[in-house]
Amino acid sequence: MRIEESIYVDAPTDRVWALIKDPAALTGLEEGLAIEADAETPGGGLRAHYRILVRVGPTPIGADVEIVEFTPGRELAWTSLTGVDHRFRLRLREAGAKRTRLVLRFGYSSAGPLGLLADLVSYGRLRATFRRLLAAVKLEAERPPRRPRRAPARSSNGTRQ
Numbered sequence: 001m002r003i004e005e006s007i008y009v010d011a012p013t014d015r016v017w018a019l020i021k022d023p024a025a026l027t028g029l030e031e032g033l034a035i036e037a038d039a040e041t042p043g044g045g046l047r048a049h050y051r052i053l054v055r056v057g058p059t060p061i062g063a064d065v066e067i068v069e070f071t072p073g074r075e076l077a078w079t080s081l082t083g084v085d086h087r088f089r090l091r092l093r094e095a096g097a098k099r100t101r102l103v104l105r106f107g108y109s110s111a112g113p114l115g116l117l118a119d120l121v122s123y124g125r126l127r128a129t130f131r132r133l134l135a136a137v138k139l140e141a142e143r144p145p146r147r148p149r150r151a152p153a154r155s156s157n158g159t160r161q
Contacts, residue, residue, distance in 0.1 A: 003127050006103040007134040011141040013092045013100045017073045019137055020090050020102075023050050029136035031055075032129040038064075046070040050078070054129065056122045085109055102137060104130050 009016050019025060022044040024037045038049035048067045053060050063083025070076050077089040086108035095101040106126065 001108055001123055003106040003123070003130060004103065005127070005130050005134055006101060007138050008095055009100045009102055009138045009141045010098065011100060012098045013073055013094055016092055016100045016102055016137065016141045019140055020092075021072070021076065023052075023067075023076070023078070026133065026137075029140065030129060030133040033133060044070075049081070052080075052083075054126070056125050056129075061122075100141075102134060104134055106130060 022037070023035045024044075026033060027035050032055040034053040036051045036053075037044065038051065041048040044067070046067055046069075050065050050067075051062065052065055053062045055061075061084055063080040063086065065078040065080050065088070067076060067078050069089070073092065075089060075091040077087065079088075080086045086106065089103075089105040091103040091105070093101045093103070108126075
């Protein structure tokens with residue numbers, strides 16, 4: 001089965017890239033997805049390993065993955081090493097001044113006739129999870145940068161003004 005979703009983000013590609021370049025940073029953007037970096041390959045990038053957990057309804061499905069393509073500012077892709085056989089790719093393309101097209105591709109397959117049935121049942125839920133993930137990246141990238149809070153000014157006698 002293959003899923004492809006895309007979204008336009010009103011932010012430059014470098015801002016979007018900063019949000020997605022380390023897959024572990026995607027955890028928390030979509031509640032059905034948890035990604036943890038392997039302690040032996042910290043920092044991400046090519047050949048980094050991660051543990052992926054995707055919730056399909058009440059069922060968590062896990063896999064260990066390796067980053068097999070990593071082009072800074074452009075794309076990253078991983079393939080599964082264990083668990084459900086799958087491939088995942090995030091691709092960024094400039095779409096005008098300060099606008100980015102973010103494309104997510106996900107391909108997976110389960111063995112045998114029961115695997116095909118499981119794929120058909122999970123397809124809609126996975127697609128919805130990935131749509132929510134892209135929407136969350138868009139929301140975060142388009143959010144105005146947060147300014148550091150300044151402490152209230154104090155008068156010469158130490159009271160706040």
